[in-house]
Amino acid sequence: MSAFIIMISIVIILILVEVPIGFAFGIGALLYGTLSGTDISFHAAYGYSQVSAFSLLAIPLFVLSGTLMGTGGLSERILDFVNAFVGRRKGGLGAVTVLSCALFGAISGSAAAAIAAIGKIMIPRMVREGYPEGHATALVAVSSVLALMIPPSIPMIVFAIATRQSVAEVFLATMGPGLMLAVVYCILNYLFLRKNTTIVVAPQLSYAGAAREVARTGREGLFALVMPVIILGGIYSGICTPTEAGAVAFVYTLVVGFLIYRGLTFRNLFDATLDAATLTGSVVILLFFLFIMSRGMILAQIPNQFADMLISLSDNRIVLLLIINVLLLFMGMIIDDVSGGVLAAIILMPVIQKIGVDPIHFAAIVGTNLGLGNISPPCAPLLYMAGGVSKLPLEKYFAPTMKFLIFGHVPMVLFVTFVPEFCMFLPNLYGG
Amino acid sequence: MTLHDIKVHEPSDGITLDVTSGEAAIPSTFDHAKAIPERPIKALAWVYKAEHWLITVVRWVAVLLSLALGLLMAAQVLMRYGLQSPFLGIEELAPMLGLWVYFLGMVHATRERDHITGGIIGLIFQNQLLIASVRIAGTLLCLFAICIFSYYAQKYAMFNLSIGRSSPYIGFSKAMWDFSMVVGFILTGFYLILQFISEIQQITAIVKHRRDDL
Numbered sequence: 001m002s003a004f005i006i007m008i009s010i011v012i013i014l015i016l017v018e019v020p021i022g023f024a025f026g027i028g029a030l031l032y033g034t035l036s037g038t039d040i041s042f043h044a045a046y047g048y049s050q051v052s053a054f055s056l057l058a059i060p061l062f063v064l065s066g067t068l069m070g071t072g073g074l075s076e077r078i079l080d081f082v083n084a085f086v087g088r089r090k091g092g093l094g095a096v097t098v099l100s101c102a103l104f105g106a107i108s109g110s111a112a113a114a115i116a117a118i119g120k121i122m123i124p125r126m127v128r129e130g131y132p133e134g135h136a137t138a139l140v141a142v143s144s145v146l147a148l149m150i151p152p153s154i155p156m157i158v159f160a161i162a163t164r165q166s167v168a169e170v171f172l173a174t175m176g177p178g179l180m181l182a183v184v185y186c187i188l189n190y191l192f193l194r195k196n197t198t199i200v201v202a203p204q205l206s207y208a209g210a211a212r213e214v215a216r217t218g219r220e221g222l223f224a225l226v227m228p229v230i231i232l233g234g235i236y237s238g239i240c241t242p243t244e245a246g247a248v249a250f251v252y253t254l255v256v257g258f259l260i261y262r263g264l265t266f267r268n269l270f271d272a273t274l275d276a277a278t279l280t281g282s283v284v285i286l287l288f289f290l291f292i293m294s295r296g297m298i299l300a301q302i303p304n305q306f307a308d309m310l311i312s313l314s315d316n317r318i319v320l321l322l323i324i325n326v327l328l329l330f331m332g333m334i335i336d337d338v339s340g341g342v343l344a345a346i347i348l349m350p351v352i353q354k355i356g357v358d359p360i361h362f363a364a365i366v367g368t369n370l371g372l373g374n375i376s377p378p379c380a381p382l383l384y385m386a387g388g389v390s391k392l393p394l395e396k397y398f399a400p401t402m403k404f405l406i407f408g409h410v411p412m413v414l415f416v417t418f419v420p421e422f423c424m425f426l427p428n429l430y431g432g
Numbered sequence: 433m434t435l436h437d438i439k440v441h442e443p444s445d446g447i448t449l450d451v452t453s454g455e456a457a458i459p460s461t462f463d464h465a466k467a468i469p470e471r472p473i474k475a476l477a478w479v480y481k482a483e484h485w486l487i488t489v490v491r492w493v494a495v496l497l498s499l500a501l502g503l504l505m506a507a508q509v510l511m512r513y514g515l516q517s518p519f520l521g522i523e524e525l526a527p528m529l530g531l532w533v534y535f536l537g538m539v540h541a542t543r544e545r546d547h548i549t550g551g552i553i554g555l556i557f558q559n560q561l562l563i564a565s566v567r568i569a570g571t572l573l574c575l576f577a578i579c580i581f582s583y584y585a586q587k588y589a590m591f592n593l594s595i596g597r598s599s600p601y602i603g604f605s606k607a608m609w610d611f612s613m614v615v616g617f618i619l620t621g622f623y624l625i626l627q628f629i630s631e632i633q634q635i636t637a638i639v640k641h642r643r644d645d646l
Contacts, residue, residue, distance in 0.1 A: 018464065018551030019570040026577045044584040048531075048613050054523060057505065057530045064502055240509060247505030254502075270495055274540070277494040281537015282547045285616075288534075336548050381550060394555075 003035035004302045007293075012334055021335055022286035029293040036300055043292045050291040051284050054243065055167070058157050060280040061246025065253045066108025067276040069224070070117040072257020072264040077221030078103050079121060084210070084217040086186075088202045093129055094136075094189035097122040098143045102182040105147030106228035107249065109154045111337065111374070111382050112279070114147040115140060119389040130198035133392055138400035141386035142409065143185060145371035148337055149178030152231060152242060155337040156367055158287065162345035165359050167242045168235055172426040173360045174367035177416050181368075184408045192403065223256045236430060283338055290339055294346045307350035317355050321417050324348055325369055329413075332373015336381055340370040357420075364423035368416045372409045375401060464567055465634045467543050467626040473633065483626070487543060490619070494536040501529040521602040528609045535616025542623040561638050568631040575624040582617035589614050 007028045014024035033040035069075055079100050086095040100122070101114045108114065119140040126136035148155055151171030160170040193199060205213060218225070231249050234240045240248065257264035264272075297303065314320060327348070331340045344366045352362045374382045377398065387397060416423050472480040504526055512518040541547045553563055589610035597606040 014570065014573070015550045017553050017566050017570055018549055019574060020547030020549050022547060023574040023577060026581065027573055030577055030580060040580070041584055041587070044581050044613065044617075045588045048585070048588070048610075051534060052527050052531060052609070054527055057501070057526055060498060060530060060533055061502060061505060064498060239513065244505065244509045244512075247502055247509055250502035251506040273495045273498050274491055277498045277533050277537040278540045278544065278546050279537070280498075281494075281534050281539070282541040284534040285538040285541075286548055334550065336550075338548075381548070 001302065001305055003032055004297060004300065006035060007032040011293075015334055020282075020286075021339060022282065022289050025286065025293045025339070026289035029289060029296060032293065032296045036296065038296060038299065046295055047288040047292040051288050053161065055157075055161055055241075056284065056287075058152070058167075058243040058246045059154055059283060060276070061243065061250050062109045062152055062154060062157075063113070063280050063283075064273065064276040065246065065249040066104075066110055066113045066117075067272045067279070068250070068253040068257055068264065068269070069104075069107060069227075070113070071268050071272040072253055073261040074107075074224035074227070074253065074256060074263075075100075075104060075117045076121070077217070077224040077261070079118070081214075081217040081221040081225060084213045088204055088210075090199060090201050091186075091190040091193045092201065093122070093126050093131065094139050094193065095186040097126065097136075097139055098146070098182050098185045098189065101140070101143035102146040102150055102178065103225075103228065105150040105153070105178070107152075107231065108147065109152040109157070110279075111144040111147045111371075112385060114144045115382065115385050115389060119144070119386055123386075123390045127390075129200045130196070131193070132196070132198075132400070133390060134397040135192065135400045137386050137390040137392055137397040138383075138404055139185070139189060140389070141375050141380075141383045141397070141401060142404040143182075144382050144386065145375060145409070146178050146182055146185075148371050148374075149174040149181065149367050151175055152235070152245070153367065154283070155341040155370065156363065157242060158338050159341035159345050159363055159366060162342045163349060163359055163363070165363065169360050169427040169430060170363040171235070171242075172430055173364040173423050176423050176426055177364055177368050177412055181408065181412050184412065185404065188404060188408050192400070223260050227252060227256075286336070286339055287342065290342050294342065298346065303347050303350045306347055307354055310351050311354060318418070320351065320355050321357070321365075324351065325365070325413060325417055328366060328369035329373045329376065332370040333376050333380065334373075337370045337374055340373065341366060344370070358424065360427045361420045361424055364416050365413075368409075368413050372405065372413055375409075376405065464545055465564075465627065465630040466545050467623040467630060469630045469633065473629070476629070479626075486619075487540075490536050490539055494533060494540060497529045497532050497536070501526060501533060504529065524599045524601050524604075528604075528612070531609055531612040535612045538616050539619040539623065542620045542627075545627070561635065561642070564631060564635045564638060568628065568635065571624055571628050571631060575621060575628065578617055578621045578624060582614065582621055585610075585613045585617050 010031055011024050011028040014027060015021055019027070029043060030040060033043065079096065082099045082103065083093075083096045086092045086099070097118060100118050104114045104118055105111075108117075123136045123140055126139075127133050147153070151174070153171065153174065156170050156174060157167055160167040227249065230252060231245045234245045234248060235242055254264070310320060310323060313323065328340070328344060331343060335343070349359070349362070352359065374380060377383065377394070383397075383401060384394075387394060390397070468480065468483065504522055508518060508522040508526070511522075553566055557563055589607060592610050593605070593607045598604060599606060
């Protein structure tokens, strides 16, 4: 256990001093092997065997589809369509941002991609129409988390692989909380801005005019809007696996981007594919080192010892669930969502099994919590990324973010944790 | 697109470097040095020239294999569900393409400093020399780890090659899969060395700038 504590401390320090998270895990694995006297010669072969898994191919395929979607003009059509519904009301553009992130999440599965695609368009647009800059940045940051919760979600794919659960059921566990959180953020956005006098709202249209606008943007965005239906419909009807759905999404985006919206050219296809390969490389290599580090911990029975230690603190299920929530929050604050999902699966799963929590319910707790951690300072990667898009200093968007988190995300985390029926409804319906 | 593009804190006395002339200029941000500096060192011009060709090949291969992976998997979906006749060889071939994409993606991410990164030293410290020194120590640690992983990766690949392992359906040598990891780690090591050189240049320029100020 002492070797584990030293290793984890070193890994955290390395992450805090800007060593890439994947490499920090690699250094941690070597250090742990040395301290615990285990053989490190199998490390590379083990990590390699794990990332060779066929099911992991869903990651490059969804990342590629998401990147091409932004380049091919599909994201803009989604924004226009949502804007036609709610854009002409006070706080409407904020709601457009939230709902577009949710819809984008239903295609790309990456919060970073949602910030890049939606944030770059919506933050300048909101600021231009009088939204406080800090509020606009905070809204994009907190909404990006919806992409982690609404399937297909890359962290949830990895979580399902690590816990050997059904990817489809894990997806459904975070879907309900994700959709409800989208509604909560729209309401909070309205409440926070209702007394703001600087916001310019586009003139209201008559019912007929609004219907025409919805019909027009719906017609123009039809090919983008049916994409979630194709992906999720394919997975949940049992027609294809998540990996195959990723391949279908890729071909569909290519066809729509090249032939229908004509946003894709061979030049930007090359650039977007290279971006996707780079992002995929940085995610999978992180998993490579993380799997190695995790194997060392499993061989040393660390997760079981950790479970015993937690259970010795209290035998009250509510207290243990609260402790797990706090641990997940800290995990999310320090590392990214993908690593957090795997670490939670490995370290906390034994505790979860001992206190009788369903693994699918645990998936919902992990998905909701890691999202919260990823936007909670000091190490809030998604929050800073949104700040990078708006080019604002942290102090300008820190307070608005905290308001969204305290009144929106934290209650949702507690709701998901203590009302399992809420997140288990869809998986139970699907599993029969 | 990746999480690494995070600029929370911009020290007011940020410095960028003209490594060719050795002059230090005042820019708006103090960025983490990349493997390929904007103005490469003259003495290493041949390395950067070779690197230019290398990265062009890496980029093209990564892009073509990514597209091939998507199309191959789509073909599998068509064969499995449309023609009711799946070709199992595709399920062998697809992970090979995936592995090459992952490892070449890692190489490119190292070159562009696009790895997923956290970190708060820029938030806590103002001293650029301290920040740059911590960063260079981190790069050295990464390089050390990558060297060890490269060694074991090549041992594993050579072992598989020596026993003549091949894939069960299409009969390709497993070396085509295994060497993705070896190539990935060696090239990542190469870019970490270049980054180390860039960071030394950056530190030198910070020191020189301070001395000039005095």
